[in-house]
Amino acid sequence: MLTISGLTYRVGGRHGRALFDEANAQIPARCKLGLVGRNGAGKSTLLDLIRGRLLPDSGDIFVPKSWRIGFLAQEAPGGEGTALDTVLAADKERAALLRELERDPAPLRIAEVEARLDEIGARAAPARAARILAGLGLDAAMQERPLFELSGGWRMRVALAAVLFAEPDLLLLDEPTNHLDLEAALWLERFLRRYRHSFILVSHDRQLLNVATTTTLHLDNGKLALYSGGFDAFLRARREAATRQAALAQRQQRERERLQRFIDRFRYKASKARQAQSRVKALARLEPVALIADAAPVSLCLPQPPELSPPR
DSSP states (O other), X not given: OEEEEEXXXXXXXXXXXXXXXXXXXXEOTTOEEEEEOOTTSSHHHHHHHHTTSSOOSEEEEEOOTTOOEEEXXXXXXXXXXXXXXXXXXXXXXXXXXXXXXXXXXXXXXXXXXXXHHHHTTGGGXXXXXXXXXXXXXXXXXXXXXXXXXXXXXXXXXXXXXXXXXXXXXXXXXXXXXTTOOHHHHXXXXXXXXXXXXXXXXXXXXXXXXXXXXXXXXXXXXXXXXXXXXXXXXXHHHHHHHHHHHHHHHHHHHHHHHHHHHHHHHHTTOGGGXXXXXXXXXXXXXXXXXXXXXXXXXXXXXXXXXXXXXXXX
């Protein structure tokens, strides 16, 4: 389980804006999670905090020590290695075991290494890496080309293939479809639906969030809230919660008005003074209902274009 407890993180120093304000969440193992929130709310920052690239100002993020974390970097890989070799190298354990065999270890150690390679399916790894690359649009010829010959977009697909091939216990994906065409995006949907471990997905692709995720984590005003279901289910649940909160606020307002009328009427009447005082205390105890705020509307200002001269 991934546990976020009392997380506070500010941008701009101690007195800067708080992206997270004592936020809490418990994310179970094997959870297919969509992380949503308005632009600038801190979704990418949360991924950096989870993987340890950033440190919180206070609070804790607990990730089981045995979990391997994989992150889709936003920088395209480069170098003279082929696309296929780059993906295969992402499985650090397999690569280390193969290097150890090349050093000709003792016979007993060779047996141990071979047994471990069989256990992790290392012999089938090239075929599996090739299938992932093909799913993302790289044919056999492209898989054998060195990275420096590929465009930035294709190299980003190689980076995505590498992190998918490594099969980490917690996969962190930040806008993975940015460099994908429709066919590759559909392939990624199917891959994530079958993924055996946990992942956290940040995406503006509503279809991907609905198809691939089973849980939604909403980041809003520095707090985290967990919802069951994909993005559409989250929106329905939030609308229903907003409706309930609005109805509760209306009932509370009517109660406030009722109490205030009694107080105004009998505050200075001796026979009712005690009852009026009890209403004053009851009114003070009524905590305002926090309404769920809608997203701020987008305001566009389009300048008036100058008149064009008629064509000659």
